[in-house]
Amino acid sequence: MRSQDHDRIYLSPPHLGRHELNYLHKAIEDNWVAPAGPNLTGFERDICEFTGAAHCVALTSGTAAIHLGLKLLGVGPGDEVLCPSFTFVATANPIVYLGASPVFIDSEAETWNLCPVRLREAIEDRIRRGQRPKALIIVHLYGMPCKLREILAIAAEFDIPLLEDAAEALGSRYDGQPLGTFGAVGVFSFNGNKILTTSGGGALVTNNADWDKKARFWATQAKDPAPYYQHSEIGYNYRLSNLLAGIGRGQMELLEDRVKRRREIYNWYQEHLNGLPGLSFGPTEPAGGRSNRWLTCVLLRPSETAVTPEQLRLHLETHNIESRPLWKPLHLQPLFAAAPMYGGAVCTNLFEQGLCLPSGTAMTDTDLKRVADAVKEMATASYN
Template structure:
């Protein structure tokens, strides 16, 4: 059959719920369509409640949140920032915005996040070269908590401030504490493909009231306290709109429901794809004390057991109108970062070469899941 004979199954499409329109309609009725308004304050309060953070500033994107977060940590031209290589480019781009240099660190095989051993190696080597890093940018990939005990202990040992990129990890926990609340600042994304969405948006959270106040200042063009428009430093137009925050308020009411459904989808794939030659559902083991939101279900192919590659499987799924996606291409392999320092690299390069993300949207039905599973079986048979 042709791909057009099937409805499109997307990787992680938006899934609106019951109440988003209530908040949006109220904003329109009250003429609160400008960036500030009740939805914005309410959305920030909802995020604080969900993440145990004392303060939240809702922003136009997760990238904007990382950019401001790095500024708050004092990163500037000539500085170095430790960063995982195995992540989306939006994690590292803001380092370049500030004239700083990313120092990439390899993953470890259990969680796919930053390897503590390679992290220590990177820090000690940079210090030996007289280049002590300014900050540590920590990512929780695909919603899986990083090895926080070890990584935070290393950061403390070397006096590094931590920016926690939890863009993919809203609703995930470590030792019962929500991810995003472990660093000096934490960031979330509400892009259209995330577990909750405002169509486009992000947030910065912190327990430091002064940092939250400075974030709001920088995100609204850094307007000085004056009756006229006066500016003494560079600012940004990064505030989330009141309309989009209304969508976010309705979405936040569904957070636990959405996490539950993503975890159910992961468990379904794990059960129904078990035993396929050369394939395993990845990240199956949650380390002690961790709960992943299972944002995306991923698989790994073993070239010793199957001739099917991730790309040939992806193309086969496309013939069935099913969207899938390679794992993140490591940043140290990207032309943009060709000259950036890298510590390790074998683990994340191997994951990229063998992995694929499967459709994981929370609106998927049993029939949708069976359609994906059958297409994967067909692809493996060649």
Template sequence: MTNSKIWLSSPHMGGTEQKYVQEAFDTNWVAPLGPNVTGFEQDLERYIGESTHVAALSSGTAAIHLGLVLLGVKAGDEVICQSFTFSASANPIVYLGATPVFVDSESETWNICPVALEEAILDRIAKGKKPKAIIAVHLYGMPCKIDEVLKIANQYEIPVLEDSAEALGSTFKRKHCGTFGSIGILSFNGNKIITTSGGGALVAKSKEIKEKAVFLATQARDQAPHYQHSEIGYNYRLSNISAGIGRGQMEVLDKHIVLRRSMHTFYQELFQNIEEINVFKEPNSNFYSNHWLSCILFKNETTETRRERLRVTLENEQIESRPLWKPMHLQPVFKDHPYYGNNTAKSLFTRGLCLPSGSNLTNEDKERISKVINNFFK
């Protein structure tokens, strides 16, 4: 008998999603507007607090794109972006004809390094190209050193776009990720801690910014009885059907976070006596990660082959795992772009592995994972 697949991070329904979706069908609200969209936005605003205003969009990538537009990024500008991230953090910079300037990570949170960030800013200014924005990411749910990042950003008067696609529910000093920067973004892709099947959100500090985001996300249609457009717009609004799924998911978000963090504890216990592995964890009590994905790091710098052997061993047992994000400055499409820092991101990519972290993993799944990993390290 073949074992069922254990996925890295699969969708986990809570049970009430169908109620909201059925209401949308019953009332014929199947467009990119309606009660579920409004309700989902309000649910998110209440959850993350800080008097935020949320615009529900079709994806986290769309939210980054609109965020950059709202920050005034245009063709020919430069935008600093954390290199160690998924490509969706960087691609919208190129959509606008701007240039990504990549910055290395620091080893504690794996996120943008404040030292390399300031080095990049100073060098770009010296070259006559002051960056228009900074994209800082909370990777795998781990908050970045946001206070240090903001101190530098404020010193040089550069706005921060906070990529919290993986960090809904994570906090720094008890304040939610996505609420620190000039603009925050969230993702509800199928593999995230909650999902709308596909979707995202832009987090704004004012009602005016949210309304501008919604205006741009609905093709920038002017107030007129006919279709009139004075600006370029986009088709980026979340549908009422997808928002219905989101409303149901919000009801189980805190439960999902507890379960993800429990998986992280499971891995800490599993690897506590395996000398060659470190489990990625919060640097101190100021950081609270939702542990969207639990990750491990081989301590030895020359273990890429061994990491790959572990990944293949798990794969052969129908257990999905994945190397850490390949840094953007090492991607073929971005190989000629500026990069500042050392080799921290490259080293993390070489030595790290993401392990199954879903909130719907069973005790049987954990037993299978434990057995394969223990046998491998014996």
């Protein structure tokens, strides 16, 4: 059966229910459609209750949250910010927005996140060069907790503030504590492909009341407290709308179910695809870590199979199935060609060998079987 015979299976489409409509209808009935209103304050309260963070500012994107978070940490022109290379470009772009420069660090092979050994190497080398890093961004890639115990200890040793990019990791935990709450600032994304979506959107969380107030100020064009429009600082149009926050409130009611289903999908793939030549699953949960398994990822080891990730991706397309390569490391991007990089072999190999399989929570067992059968078909064909 080829593509024309089946509906498309997407990588990670939105999964909406009836809950969201209740909040949307109420917002429209009450004429609350601006970036203010009961849904917005309620959504922020929901996130605080779920994560345990003291404060939450709902914003137009996770990128906006990283931008404001770095400003709160005092990042500015001429500074350097430590950042994993193996992540989406939105993690690093706000560093450049602020006139600072990223310093990229390789992954470790278990969680695929920032390597503590390379982190220490980078910090010590930058200090020797007279450039003490201003901040550290960590990312919980594909919802997988990084090795927080080791990383937090290093950040504390060198007194470097931490911004926690949990854009893909809402619902994941480490030692029972929700991700996004370990750093001075935490960030979530609610883009359309995330485990919780508001169409577009994001959030900044912190336990610092002054930072909460400052982020809100910047996010609403930095309007001074005056009866007229007066501005003493540069501000941004970053606040989430009350309508989109309503979608988020409905989604929050289902978040634990969504995490449960993503983990079930990962386990289903493992059960039905284990044993295929050269194919393995990752990343691996660290001790104390529990991933939301936002996307199921596989590696194809070239020493054990002739099938490449790109060949498998194209083969899945013939079955009308969307898949996607793992993130291309930022140190390999033309945009950041001149940026310092510590290590590189691990994340480069992951990019060259990896593929994300469809992982949407609305997938049925029939959908999963379609994907698995197509993967097996390609694996079998490579030996004919």
